[in-house]
Amino acid sequence: MKISLRQIEIFLNVVKLQNLTNVAKELxxxxxxxxxxxxxxxxxxxxxxxxxINKKLILNEIGRSFxxxxxxxxxxxxxxxxxxxxxxxxxxxxxxxxxxxIDYLMPTIVCEYMSKYPNVKIDLKEGxxxxxVQLVKEGKIDMGFIEGNVEDSEIIKESIGKDELxxxxxxxxxxxxxxxxxxxxxxxxxxxxxxxxTREVFLNYIKPQKVKLNIFLELGHTESIKSLLLSKKPISCxxxxxxxxxxxxGSLFKVNIKDxxxxxxxxxxxxxDKYKSELFKKLYDFSKExxxxxxxxxxxxxxx
Amino acid sequence: MKISLRQIEIFLNVVKLQNLTNVAKELxxxxxxxxxxxxxxxxxxxxxxxxxINKKLILNEIGRSFxxxxxxxxxxxxxxxxxxxxxxxxxxxxxxxxxxxIDYLMPTIVCEYMSKYPNVKIDLKEGxxxxxVQLVKEGKIDMGFIEGNVEDSEIIKESIGKDELxxxxxxxxxxxxxxxxxxxxxxxxxxxxxxxxTREVFLNYIKPQKVKLNIFLELGHTESIKSLLLSKKPISCxxxxxxxxxxxxGSLFKVNIKDxxxxxxxxxxxxxDKYKSELFKKLYDFSKExxxxxxxxxxxxxxx
DNA sequence: AAATAAAATCAAAAAAATTGATATATTTTA
DNA sequence: TAAAATATATCAATTTTTTTGATTTTATTT
Numbered sequence: 001m002k003i004s005l006r007q008i009e010i011f012l013n014v015v016k017l018q019n020l021t022n023v024a025k026e027l028x029x030x031x032x033x034x035x036x037x038x039x040x041x042x043x044x045x046x047x048x049x050x051x052x053i054n055k056k057l058i059l060n061e062i063g064r065s066f067x068x069x070x071x072x073x074x075x076x077x078x079x080x081x082x083x084x085x086x087x088x089x090x091x092x093x094x095x096x097x098x099x100x101x102i103d104y105l106m107p108t109i110v111c112e113y114m115s116k117y118p119n120v121k122i123d124l125k126e127g128x129x130x131x132x133v134q135l136v137k138e139g140k141i142d143m144g145f146i147e148g149n150v151e152d153s154e155i156i157k158e159s160i161g162k163d164e165l166x167x168x169x170x171x172x173x174x175x176x177x178x179x180x181x182x183x184x185x186x187x188x189x190x191x192x193x194x195x196x197x198t199r200e201v202f203l204n205y206i207k208p209q210k211v212k213l214n215i216f217l218e219l220g221h222t223e224s225i226k227s228l229l230l231s232k233k234p235i236s237c238x239x240x241x242x243x244x245x246x247x248x249x250g251s252l253f254k255v256n257i258k259d260x261x262x263x264x265x266x267x268x269x270x271x272x273d274k275y276k277s278e279l280f281k282k283l284y285d286f287s288k289e290x291x292x293x294x295x296x297x298x299x300x301x302x303x304x
Numbered sequence: 305m306k307i308s309l310r311q312i313e314i315f316l317n318v319v320k321l322q323n324l325t326n327v328a329k330e331l332x333x334x335x336x337x338x339x340x341x342x343x344x345x346x347x348x349x350x351x352x353x354x355x356x357i358n359k360k361l362i363l364n365e366i367g368r369s370f371x372x373x374x375x376x377x378x379x380x381x382x383x384x385x386x387x388x389x390x391x392x393x394x395x396x397x398x399x400x401x402x403x404x405x406i407d408y409l410m411p412t413i414v415c416e417y418m419s420k421y422p423n424v425k426i427d428l429k430e431g432x433x434x435x436x437v438q439l440v441k442e443g444k445i446d447m448g449f450i451e452g453n454v455e456d457s458e459i460i461k462e463s464i465g466k467d468e469l470x471x472x473x474x475x476x477x478x479x480x481x482x483x484x485x486x487x488x489x490x491x492x493x494x495x496x497x498x499x500x501x502t503r504e505v506f507l508n509y510i511k512p513q514k515v516k517l518n519i520f521l522e523l524g525h526t527e528s529i530k531s532l533l534l535s536k537k538p539i540s541c542x543x544x545x546x547x548x549x550x551x552x553x554g555s556l557f558k559v560n561i562k563d564x565x566x567x568x569x570x571x572x573x574x575x576x577d578k579y580k581s582e583l584f585k586k587l588y589d590f591s592k593e594x595x596x597x598x599x600x601x602x603x604x605x606x607x608x
Numbered sequence: 609a610a611a612t613a614a615a616a617t618c619a620a621a622a623a624a625a626t627t628g629a630t631a632t633a634t635t636t637t638a
Numbered sequence: 639t640a641a642a643a644t645a646t647a648t649c650a651a652t653t654t655t656t657t658t659g660a661t662t663t664t665a666t667t668t
Contacts, residue, residue: 609668610667610668611645611666611667611668612665612666612667612668613664613665613666613667614663614664614665615662615663615665615668616659616661616662616663616664617660617663618653618659618660619658619659619660619661619663620658620659620660620667621656621657621658622655622656622657622658623639623650623654623655623656624653624655624656624667625652625653625654625655625659626651626652626653626664626666627650627651627652627653628649628650628651628652629647629648629650629651630648630649630658631646631647631648631649632645632646632647632648632654633641633645633646633647633648634643634645634646634654635642635644635645635649636641636642636644637640637642638639638640638641638642
């Protein structure tokens with residue numbers, strides 16, 4: 001046999017009112033129900049909690065320490081109950097995103113969201129598009145933001161804007177001129193490693209031209225590429241999100257390639273059976289908006 | 305409707321095993337019982353705790369934070385339950401005692417007891433005999449130690465030894481001689497205030513002799529009397545417990561009065577309906593022994 | 609001494625938890 | 639690709655638990 005919350009509730013009321021009959025009234029029960037509940041609780045614990053002194057119930061030392069132990073827990077459970085019944089702004093959300101989004105968009109989103117809803121915890125998971133989709137399908141994350149398209153009947157996806165891939169360098173020779181890709185193929189190129197979305201999209205886009213780039217280095221992190229771009233002046237192709245600041249400040253510039261217009265969609269995804277709690281909806285919409293805003297903003301900077 | 309501990313238990317098991325059927329096996333229930341319990345819990349909270357993704361239950365962000373909130377409380381409640389079912393050495397006991405006992409015996413008792421049972425809390429209440437008896441009758445304290453007799457059908461009492469009242473002074477004129485009370489009645493006497501047990505017992509004891517003492521001062525605290533005895537050298541009558549150290553060290557001495565043999569019983573009392581928990585019994589017996597020991601010890605010192 | 613008050617107890621009734629059977633959807637297997 | 643196996647939901651039936659209403663016991667008040 002196990003203690004129940006009802007028994008604890010009745011017990012605490014008896015402690016408070018010191019009188020079974022009044023407790024019965026307070027809880028809308030019969031006096032015998034209260035009496036039997038206390039008796040049952042004492043049976044479970046194997047000890048008397050009250051001394052029956054002249055038909056009065058007097059909390060004894062065991063009852064007292066039981067009360068001390070149980071009262072705060074009981075209160076907390078009640079709080080939790082009402083909190084979950086009322087507030088929507090509490091909990092944790094697991095979000096997955098692919099590299100570029102994780103690096104250049106999520107930090108701001110998480111930061112702003114958490115200052116708006118301090119009781120919401122966000123767990124971030126990084127992965128490439130395929131991995132993120134898989135996590136959503138398995139219910140291991142609540143929503144995902146990815147850099148490539150998916151076709152899957154279980155996945156609901158929403159395009160949240162176009163990302164632009166730009167060819168950039170800090171090599172002055174390449175500035176203020178228009179090139180064919182072929183003209184610059186022999187400069188030193190640095191790309192992200194194989195398997196990276198950014199790299200695949202770029203290489204797929206130029207495939208028809210059958211140009212063989214001089215890829216002299218492959219790096220796993222966009223930031224490594226950026227610092228190399230500044231010191232050694234090779235060429236690379238990266239998301240506008242990653243380099244808009246540098247382009248804006250002039251430390252990097254877009255290499256002007258004729259007819260080069262390489263974009264990709266960003267998608268927000270979640271499982272079709274997902275229960276869309278208020279918490280989910282809020283973070284989902286918030287993230288979508290933030291990402292759209294950010295992309296418009298970066299896009300503008302690039303144009304100017 | 306209110307959450308029950310059973311629902312929480314089932315919920316936590318589902319979180320752990322991620323599978324209703326296995327939980328049902330684990331808890332010895334049918335699968336439908338588990339399913340319905342979870343459903344009911346979600347109804348009470350007004351929110352889904354799991355997403356049903358392809359007939360699998362995947363804890364969602366609300367479920368997750370519910371789990372975080374509820375798990376520690378559930379564990380603690382279980383601990384409390386087993387603790388109360390098993391251990392006897394935990395709780396608090398309310399003890400009442402009259403002045404002499406509180407001052408000269410209880411400190412040691414409480415101290416030694418608490419180092420033996422560190423989880424037992426002792427609440428001490430001071431009062432004169434009548435007050436202590438009343439508190440026991442009302443169940444406001446669990447046991448009492450008093451300096452006078454009681455006759456009350458509701459009270460169980462046990463004599464725990466004889467206290468001796470001694471006439472003491474530091475006035476050298478009174479040393480090493482035997483007096484009649486009448487011989488010394490005109491010295492300055494200091495007694496405890498009216499209502500004090502020590503005073504009443506003493507005055508009652510000498511009443512037959514119809515001696516009118518020169519009571520020049522009445523003080524509320526035995527310690528005040530003792531310090532006065534040392535500086536101003538009046539006479540007083542106090543419990544041997546209060547002055548045995550001073551007698552032993554020679555700073556005070558017993559005034560030798562012919563046929564003076566004033567004693568009183570110390571009693572341990574409790575209510576006849578008291579539930580005698582292990583905790584109660586241990587403290588009760590411990591206190592009884594300690595008091596008896598102390599009185600024998602003080603008595604011995606006095607004799608030597 | 610009678611009236612009042614409070615808790616315990618018991619059988620009966622009501623409510624809640626649990627079951628067993630079945631439906632439905634999905635994944636695995638052959 | 640169909641059949642088997644797996645997993646959850648649902649419903650009516652049943653068991654268990656809680657609660658009630660009536661009664662008894664003991665103590666307190668009038």
